[in-house]
Amino acid sequence: MTDAHPTDEQLSAALDGADQAAADHAAGCPSCRTRLAQLQAVATAVAVPPAPLDQLAKERAMAQALASARGASARNESTVSLSARRRVPGWVGIAAAVLVALVVVPLLVRDGPSGNDVASKSTGQGSVADVASEVAAADGGDLGSVDDAQALRAIVAPGLGQSMAAGGAGSAADSTGAAGQGAARPNAGRGPAASPTSTTVPAAPQAQNAPASGLTTGGRPNPPCASTTRQRYGQGLASLVYAATLTWQGTPAVALGYSVTTSGGSLNHRVFVLARSTCIVLTVLSL
Amino acid sequence: MAAARDGDDQALDQLLRRHYDRIYAVCRRLAGNDADGADATQEALIAIVKGLPRFDGTSRFSTWAYRVSVNRTLDELRRRARRPSVGLDDAVLTSMAAAPIDVAQRVDVDQALSRLPVDFRACVVLRDLCGLDYAEIAHVLAIPPGTVRSRIARGRAALVPLLGNPAPDPGRPSPQP
Numbered sequence: 001m002t003d004a005h006p007t008d009e010q011l012s013a014a015l016d017g018a019d020q021a022a023a024d025h026a027a028g029c030p031s032c033r034t035r036l037a038q039l040q041a042v043a044t045a046v047a048v049p050p051a052p053l054d055q056l057a058k059e060r061a062m063a064q065a066l067a068s069a070r071g072a073s074a075r076n077e078s079t080v081s082l083s084a085r086r087r088v089p090g091w092v093g094i095a096a097a098v099l100v101a102l103v104v105v106p107l108l109v110r111d112g113p114s115g116n117d118v119a120s121k122s123t124g125q126g127s128v129a130d131v132a133s134e135v136a137a138a139d140g141g142d143l144g145s146v147d148d149a150q151a152l153r154a155i156v157a158p159g160l161g162q163s164m165a166a167g168g169a170g171s172a173a174d175s176t177g178a179a180g181q182g183a184a185r186p187n188a189g190r191g192p193a194a195s196p197t198s199t200t201v202p203a204a205p206q207a208q209n210a211p212a213s214g215l216t217t218g219g220r221p222n223p224p225c226a227s228t229t230r231q232r233y234g235q236g237l238a239s240l241v242y243a244a245t246l247t248w249q250g251t252p253a254v255a256l257g258y259s260v261t262t263s264g265g266s267l268n269h270r271v272f273v274l275a276r277s278t279c280i281v282l283t284v285l286s287l
Numbered sequence: 288m289a290a291a292r293d294g295d296d297q298a299l300d301q302l303l304r305r306h307y308d309r310i311y312a313v314c315r316r317l318a319g320n321d322a323d324g325a326d327a328t329q330e331a332l333i334a335i336v337k338g339l340p341r342f343d344g345t346s347r348f349s350t351w352a353y354r355v356s357v358n359r360t361l362d363e364l365r366r367r368a369r370r371p372s373v374g375l376d377d378a379v380l381t382s383m384a385a386a387p388i389d390v391a392q393r394v395d396v397d398q399a400l401s402r403l404p405v406d407f408r409a410c411v412v413l414r415d416l417c418g419l420d421y422a423e424i425a426h427v428l429a430i431p432p433g434t435v436r437s438r439i440a441r442g443r444a445a446l447v448p449l450l451g452n453p454a455p456d457p458g459r460p461s462p463q464p
Contacts, residue, residue, distance in 0.1 A: 012440035017420065042446045045396050046415035050315040050324070057325050062303055065332035069299060069339075154318065241440065280300045 005029065011036050055233055056270065056284060063273075063283045067249060092193055140244025140255065147249050152273065153285055156182060158243050160269050160287055224254050225279035229272050239268065243277075248283065252276040257287075288348060292339050299339075301386040303332060306349060309417065310335075310356050316412045317360045327363055331356035346426060352418060352429040357409055366404055399449035407442035414439050 006014070006022035010212040013019035014026060015036065053061075140159045146152045223243040230237070242257030257271040271285040290298035307328075314331055315324030334355045342351050402410050406428075413424045414435075421439075425432040 007440075008444045009437055009440035012443050016421070016439070018436065020387065038447045039443050040323075042443045042450050043415045046316070046400070046446070046448045049308070049312045050397070053311055053315075053325055053328070058311075060330040061325065061332055062300065062307070065297060065303060065336045066300060068295070068333045069296070069336040104441065133409075149390065174330055197335055237306055273298065278297045280296050 004167065005032055007040070008035070012039055015039055019081070022259075032209075044206070056286065059233065059272075059281050059284045063281050066280060067282060070130055084136040138242045138257075140242050140257075141248035143244050143255065145247040145250075149283055149285060152246075152271075152283070153287065154284065156242065156244070156255060156271055157287055159244070223256065224276055225272075226256060228279040229274065233272065241269065244273070248273050248275075251282060253282055255283075293340065299336065302334070302348075306333075306352050309349065310352060312415055313353060313412055314356055314360045316416055316464045317357065317398070317402060317405065317408060318364065319397050321364075323367075327356075327360040330363060331359045334359050337424075346423075350423050350427060353413065353419065357413070357427055361405055361409065396450065397407065399446050402449065403442050403445060407445070410435055410438040411442040411446070415443075 002282045006019070006025050010019050010022035011026060011032060014023035022032075026036045052058075065199060138159060140156065143152075143155050147205050148157065223240075226240060226243075237258040239259050240256060241259050242255070244255045246253050246255055248255075248270055253273050255271055255273050259268065260270050269287040271287060273284070274280060275282055288302065290299075291302045310331055311324065313322070314327035318324040318327045328463045331352075335352055338355055342348065399411070403411065409428060410424055413419045413427060414421075419427065421432045421435045424435045424439075428435070
């Protein structure tokens, strides 16, 4: 190495392992070693990742990205289904509705506990704590086809308001063993239609004019994707207070509304719309 | 990856989740604040999803994703033209590096980075935050590797006084443009 000091560019490259001569010089030169340490301090400071985005914002971004992927295909499917519908006789639709009522709905709720004994059954999908949080969900019914967040918000909000009013004094059956004793549990007051004296969870109020979704009939606590939602986004979520089926931008989906534990703000509920088959989040609302 | 490219929602979800934190980090650092960082990340994710069918696999997915993310973020920054520092010329950059700064004026990483021209900021972030080498950064930003090396050096030098370190020894040679 010559006596000439390396430039900042050379020292910076030395920091990156791209200039061995400059690194060798700095090893024996106090001035350059100091400068190298300064550049290293900058690199170290920049290397610290920023604080992560909150989970809700992350899920929104993910949902938007996935929705953009589905956009074109959903439009194509919509076109196909409209043209195909013209060729389908009317009785096929009736038969399909009967089939759904007889087969699909029982399948959806088959893992839930029997309506009269929440405490005695395991759902097979979620933890006991999960079940305790899900027992009082209102059945929002089948919301039909919904394509944008604003429309969904308008549909879901009354259901959440209804559930909040109905659940003001209630406590739900406690799947941890308090059932049968009329024990209250945390957050039970947020849930709808829960009886303070009975272990039976009565049918929850439905959204106006919406047919039952079958997700919470008779207090069935475990709609599709509830366990996944708990596992992934459980932080900050209290009770599941609302469940409904819908077709979101062409994708069969469930809407799960949770009360949230954050206080002091106007954010009271979070509604996840998840693809029914994969439980991927399609969109998230804060209400 | 192949499944995600073929439209498998679950595979796409997993792919995005795996890379989300890094994508957010680079968007956030380039944007300079939470709100713009979140917007830029969302735009970047959408661009990645839409561009995925065109990803040819000649580079690592992460490198390609960075490229999409950085370009989206820089486009957004330029479009909004919110940053008065965007377009700082060489003289300003050099004076930033040379000017002594009082302790009270020292700023955090975001503020420091926001004072760099975006092209320099991108190089420094991709190198020091994302750990890309010069060739990968050159690929991401579509500039020559020599330019990457120069911008990283000049960017770091400009950040030295801003991130709480003493001003450089005036007797030392200044970086070459």
